[in-house]
Amino acid sequence: MDAVSRIERTLTAALDMAGGPGGPPLLAAAMRHAVFPRGARIRPRLCLAVAAACGDDDPAAANGAAAAIELLHCASLVHDDLPCFDNADTRRGRPSVHRAYGEPLAVLAGDALIVLAFQTIAIGAVASPLRLPALMHTLGRAVGAPHGIAAGQAWECEPTADLSEYQRAKTGALFAAATVAGAAAAGSDPEPWRTLGEQLGEAYQVADDIADVFSNNTDLGKPVGQDRALGRPNAALKLGIEGAMKHLEALAKAAADSIPSCPGQAALRALTMSEARRLLPRDLSQRAA
Amino acid sequence: MDAVSRIERTLTAALDMAGGPGGPPLLAAAMRHAVFPRGARIRPRLCLAVAAACGDDDPAAANGAAAAIELLHCASLVHDDLPCFDNADTRRGRPSVHRAYGEPLAVLAGDALIVLAFQTIAIGAVASPLRLPALMHTLGRAVGAPHGIAAGQAWECEPTADLSEYQRAKTGALFAAATVAGAAAAGSDPEPWRTLGEQLGEAYQVADDIADVFSNNTDLGKPVGQDRALGRPNAALKLGIEGAMKHLEALAKAAADSIPSCPGQAALRALTMSEARRLLPRDLSQRAA
Numbered sequence: 356m357d358a359v360s361r362i363e364r365t366l367t368a369a370l371d372m373a374g375g376p377g378g379p380p381l382l383a384a385a386m387r388h389a390v391f392p393r394g395a396r397i398r399p400r401l402c403l404a405v406a407a408a409c410g411d412d413d414p415a416a417a418n419g420a421a422a423a424i425e426l427l428h429c430a431s432l433v434h435d436d437l438p439c440f441d442n443a444d445t446r447r448g449r450p451s452v453h454r455a456y457g458e459p460l461a462v463l464a465g466d467a468l469i470v471l472a473f474q475t476i477a478i479g480a481v482a483s484p485l486r487l488p489a490l491m492h493t494l495g496r497a498v499g500a501p502h503g504i505a506a507g508q509a510w511e512c513e514p515t516a517d518l519s520e521y522q523r524a525k526t527g528a529l530f531a532a533a534t535v536a537g538a539a540a541a542g543s544d545p546e547p548w549r550t551l552g553e554q555l556g557e558a559y560q561v562a563d564d565i566a567d568v569f570s571n572n573t574d575l576g577k578p579v580g581q582d583r584a585l586g587r588p589n590a591a592l593k594l595g596i597e598g599a600m601k602h603l604e605a606l607a608k609a610a611a612d613s614i615p616s617c618p619g620q621a622a623l624r625a626l627t628m629s630e631a632r633r634l635l636p637r638d639l640s641q642r643a644a
Numbered sequence: 645m646d647a648v649s650r651i652e653r654t655l656t657a658a659l660d661m662a663g664g665p666g667g668p669p670l671l672a673a674a675m676r677h678a679v680f681p682r683g684a685r686i687r688p689r690l691c692l693a694v695a696a697a698c699g700d701d702d703p704a705a706a707n708g709a710a711a712a713i714e715l716l717h718c719a720s721l722v723h724d725d726l727p728c729f730d731n732a733d734t735r736r737g738r739p740s741v742h743r744a745y746g747e748p749l750a751v752l753a754g755d756a757l758i759v760l761a762f763q764t765i766a767i768g769a770v771a772s773p774l775r776l777p778a779l780m781h782t783l784g785r786a787v788g789a790p791h792g793i794a795a796g797q798a799w800e801c802e803p804t805a806d807l808s809e810y811q812r813a814k815t816g817a818l819f820a821a822a823t824v825a826g827a828a829a830a831g832s833d834p835e836p837w838r839t840l841g842e843q844l845g846e847a848y849q850v851a852d853d854i855a856d857v858f859s860n861n862t863d864l865g866k867p868v869g870q871d872r873a874l875g876r877p878n879a880a881l882k883l884g885i886e887g888a889m890k891h892l893e894a895l896a897k898a899a900a901d902s903i904p905s906c907p908g909q910a911a912l913r914a915l916t917m918s919e920a921r922r923l924l925p926r927d928l929s930q931r932a933a
Contacts, residue, residue, distance in 0.1 A: 373788060373789040373790060374789065374790060375789075375790045376790070377790055377791065377806075377809060378789050378790020378791060378795050379789075379790070379795050379798040379799050379801070379802050379805075380802065381798065381801055381802055382789055382790075382794070382795060382798035382801070383789060383790070386789065430755075434751055434752075434755060437751065439746075439747040439748045439751065440748055440751075456801075457728075457801065458728040459728045459729055459797075459798075459800070459801050460798060460801050462723055462726065462728065462729075462751065463723075463794045463797055463798045463801075465755065466719075466723060466754065466755070466758060466787075466788075466794045467788045467789045467792075467794040467795070467798075469755060469758050469759065470758065470784050470787050470788035470789075470792070470794065471784070471788055471789070473762045473780060473783075473784060474780065474781070474784035474785075474788065477776075477777050477780040477781060477784070480777070481777065484773065484774055484776065484777050485773055485774075487766075487773065487776055487777060487780075488766050488769070488770065488773055488776060491762060491763065491766040491776075491780075492763070492766060494762075495759050495760070495762055495763035495766070496763075498755075498759050499662060499756045499759035499760055499763060500662040500663065500664075500667050500668075500671055500672060500675065500756045500759075500760070501662060501663060501664045501665070501666055501667020501668070501671075501672065502666065502667060503756075503759070505671070505752045505755045505756040505759065506667050506668055506671060506756070508748075508752055509668040509670065509671035509748075509749060509752045509756075510668050511748070512668070512670055512671070512745075512746065512748050512749050512752075513668050513669065513670055516668075517666075520666060
């Protein structure tokens with residue numbers, strides 16, 4: 356089965372469990388709204404690509420890890436969009452969860468998605484329970500405090516923000532978790548895979564910065580120009596379009612070079628370079644190809 | 645070490661980890677504000693009491709489970725107090741987290757506490773990793789959808805609410821998790837312990853209903869009379885004070901009777917009855933004694 360099908364099936368099974376009989380229907384609908392229809396699924400695909408490169412000897416464990424990472428990503432978007440943060444009306448070209456279901460259900464959908472992520476990783480690892488502690492450690496570190504997504508978002512509330520820490524925590528952490536968890540799910544030593552995720556996370560952030568400056572709403576399905584408006588750090592504003600694209604290329608190369616020796620090293624290297632190009636808005640990615 | 649010391653030490657270690665170097669200080673402070681100074685810690689004490697009754701052969705696993713349950717409880721209170729839910733200004737006699745730190749940090753502190761709970765349970769179970777899947781299943785079920793705390797809170801957003809399901813999910817779920825996880829942490833068959841938690845959860849809900857009707861702000865450190873004002877179901881409004889207290893006594897007895905055969909059965913039975921009395925506001929508990 357291809358990676359996207361594995362991810363969508365695992366996510367569907369997880370959401371079916373959370374929306375099971377006797378539960379509140381609107382909460383289930385709000386959770387589905389946050390997860391489907393699918394976005395790029397870039398983090399879970401990265402997780403499965405690393406698991407494949409490591410031999411993927413327990414595909415269910417890798418599926419659980421990949422889906423858990425996507426659920427955590429979706430949860431963070433739901434809470435990021437709330438009126439007290441970005442107050443975003445749209446996401447992936449549709450109403451944000453709080454616009455569609457109200458603020459209370461958006462808070463609860465985010466909470467329930469975080470919980471569902473940990474349930475999903477445990478269910479996936481049922482045949483390899485001794486891999487579960489490392490998977491949980493990896494996910495917890497990536498989304499909690501002091502260095503995960505919640506911490507990254509919280510830097511926006513500090514009077515003096517550490518911007519590099521902010522960027523690393525807000526985007527890099529879950530990319531690093533994707534590669535580390537992919538290796539851990541396949542029973543490989545996970546830590547050598549962290550650099551790949553970190554470099555790709557930084558590349559993704561640069562691509563996002565470029566899109567925020569040079570793209571338009573229709574392309575992205577979310578508002579653009581937010582970084583300039585809100586005074587947030589942005590590599591494309593700082594380096595210009597050419598400089599930012601060069602930086603992105605360098606990060607992708609560093610990512611590819613960091614891949615540890617493994618059966619699927621060459622294939623993963625090629626995939627890394629092509630995926631990095633896909634991060635850019637359509638017109639720019641043709642220019643980079 | 646006594647139960648309260650075990651709980652406070654484990655919670656302190658967890659919060660120290662989440663507030664570790666390089667993280668955003670205000671998020672760490674908001675998380676601490678949500679967890680300290682301690683409330684009654686009734687759920688984690690129940691968890692440790694069950695673990696003790698089952699032999700407590702891995703105290704670290706029980707500590708992790710107990711602390712995780714308290715962290716999840718605190719997280720739910722932080723989000724419950726938000727302006728879009730109860731809009732509560734005070735909690736335990738102090739400003740609620742969003743009043744003290746603002747709404748964004750209250751959302752993030754709740755999120756990070758949920759994550760920290762799962763990290764804490766995994767760290768606690770390091771010497772008994774094969775108990776981790778059952779512990780995670782128990783906690784996930786108690787706090788997520790379709791029947792956990794998030795689902796219980798979400799029933800308030802449904803046009804037609806299932807009130808029994810609402811009550812069970814909102815209060816009962818975490819009490820059931822406390823007894824089930826206490827047994828699982830000690831390596832015992834966990835499911836026979838569910839009834840004890842469910843009955844005590846219902847007793848706690850009745851006591852809370854009594855306090856909401858018959859207590860005053862100073863006793864509770866939170867607003868009273870909320871159920872009548874918000875039209876929420878309340879056993880004391882329905883049964884009157886005498887009827888509600890009889891119901892509470894009956895629930896406590898049913899809880900005590902449900903305790904499975906185990907080394908500490910008699911001690912736990914006595915503790916259950918005395919703790920049920922302690923649930924009441926001070927003047928009423930003297931009346932019941």
